[in-house]
Amino acid sequence: MTAYTAIVEKQRRFFKSGKTQPIEFRIEQLETMKRMLKENVDKISDAVYKDIHRSKPQAYCYEVSNVIIEIDYMIDNIADWSKPHPVEKTMMTMLDSPMVKKDPLGVVLIITPWNYPINMAFLPLVPAIAAGNTAIIKPSEIAPHCADVIAEMVAKHFDPEVLAVIKGGVNETTELLKERFDHILYTGAPPVGKLIMAAAAKHLTPVTLELGGKCPVIVEKDADIEIAGKRIAWGKWLNCGQTCLAPDYILTTAEVKPKLVAAMKKAVDSFYEGNPKTHDDYARVINDRHFERLSTLLDKTEGTVLMGGERDKSDLYIQPTILDVKATDAFMQDEIFGPVLPIVTIKSLDEALEHIKDGEKPLAAYIFTN
Ligand code: NAD
Numbered sequence: 001m002t003a004y005t006a007i008v009e010k011q012r013r014f015f016k017s018g019k020t021q022p023i024e025f026r027i028e029q030l031e032t033m034k035r036m037l038k039e040n041v042d043k044i045s046d047a048v049y050k051d052i053h054r055s056k057p058q059a060y061c062y063e064v065s066n067v068i069i070e071i072d073y074m075i076d077n078i079a080d081w082s083k084p085h086p087v088e089k090t091m092m093t094m095l096d097s098p099m100v101k102k103d104p105l106g107v108v109l110i111i112t113p114w115n116y117p118i119n120m121a122f123l124p125l126v127p128a129i130a131a132g133n134t135a136i137i138k139p140s141e142i143a144p145h146c147a148d149v150i151a152e153m154v155a156k157h158f159d160p161e162v163l164a165v166i167k168g169g170v171n172e173t174t175e176l177l178k179e180r181f182d183h184i185l186y187t188g189a190p191p192v193g194k195l196i197m198a199a200a201a202k203h204l205t206p207v208t209l210e211l212g213g214k215c216p217v218i219v220e221k222d223a224d225i226e227i228a229g230k231r232i233a234w235g236k237w238l239n240c241g242q243t244c245l246a247p248d249y250i251l252t253t254a255e256v257k258p259k260l261v262a263a264m265k266k267a268v269d270s271f272y273e274g275n276p277k278t279h280d281d282y283a284r285v286i287n288d289r290h291f292e293r294l295s296t297l298l299d300k301t302e303g304t305v306l307m308g309g310e311r312d313k314s315d316l317y318i319q320p321t322i323l324d325v326k327a328t329d330a331f332m333q334d335e336i337f338g339p340v341l342p343i344v345t346i347k348s349l350d351e352a353l354e355h356i357k358d359g360e361k362p363l364a365a366y367i368f369t370n
Pocket of ligand 1: 113115116140169170245335
């Protein structure tokens with residue numbers, strides 16, 4: 001029996017004992033999670049800064065606060081959501097009392113990405129625990145300080161029969177995926193999502209895949225261009241463009257483009273007070289591999305630089321950058337996941353919509369219009 005099998009078996013035994021079933025037990029776990037996160041905000045902020053150079057005051061906002069909101073929302077609704085719901089009778093069930101009864105599944109594996117390393121571990125955990133499952137978190141090895149904090153906090157506050165953390169990279173995750181789980185929640189890039197689904201298929205384990213994509217932004221000429229520029233700049237350069245919902249590229253007309261670029265330049269200037277490199281609010285590219293990936297695209301692009309373009313490998317720094325590109329450009333193939341924002345010029349809204357529909361489904365799509 002491997003160490004992983006032992007952890008999974010221990011959790012499965014605990015689950016089968018029925019101890020996770022009472023609502024009171026689930027609420028207690030959620031309250032513990034809330035207390036644990038609040039107590040560890042400083043440690044979390046330090047770890048996020050070490051891993052991704054995101055400013056410490058932002059950690060509460062982007063890593064902790066929405067998990068706490070989710071926990072409170074769960075606690076408020078758990079009794080209602082978990083009770084059986086009666087369903088309409090049919091000819092076949094006329095003499096019965098048909099209802100949908102919600103049962104927890106068992107042992108849930110949560111595999112997380114590095115870009116919001118604490119948030120992405122605990123947001124999926126909240127419903128998993130609220131629903132009466134046990135869980136194992138496999139944090140991303142690419143944010144190692146955050147993985148350490150997650151493991152340390154969880155070991156201190158939770159019984160491993162309910163919640164455990166297994167650290168590791170590709171090899172460890174591949175081994176772990178040989179175990180039989182009752183559900184797998186995976187957040188990350190689509191190519192790895194395919195591997196997770198294939199591994200889960202061997203046990204017929206259901207999966208939830210929270211993937212990425214190229215999120216388009218359409219800006220129409222009747223929009224408030226100043227506001228559009230400011231909002232796009234915030235969403236794009238937060239966390240150095242490494243946000244699943246970040247604007248990936250812009251579709252706009254030749255008439256709007258110069259005004260929009262001016263508005264984004266103004267916003268970037270004001271956010272980072274003239275110098276993103278020295279400003280606390282500007283994060284860094286996560287590691288050498290991602291820096292090289294983005295650098296190769298910057299070398300390959302046939303687009304024109306409209307803003308930024310500076311890079312410094314020793315500091316994993318890429319300046320907030322805007323490019324004017326064709327729809328066939330290197331930056332228009334896969335999700336960018338970095339601080340480069342290409343603009344593709346279109347003639348009409350119909351052309352923009354056609355372009356979006358021709359591609360893979362994005363995670364989000366934005367439009368600025370009146
Ligand atoms: P990733 O796919 O590289 O890694 C995610 C996890 O998968 C890590 O824990 C990693 O250890 C594991 N992993 C990596 N390769 C593996 C392999 N070969 N076999 C088994 N496990 C493996 O993703 P990432 O780079 O950490 O995250 C970025 C992606 O996540 C982006 O595409 C982004 O859009 C997406 N994302 C989506 C959401 C959402 O809510 N939809 C949120 C955040 C990030």
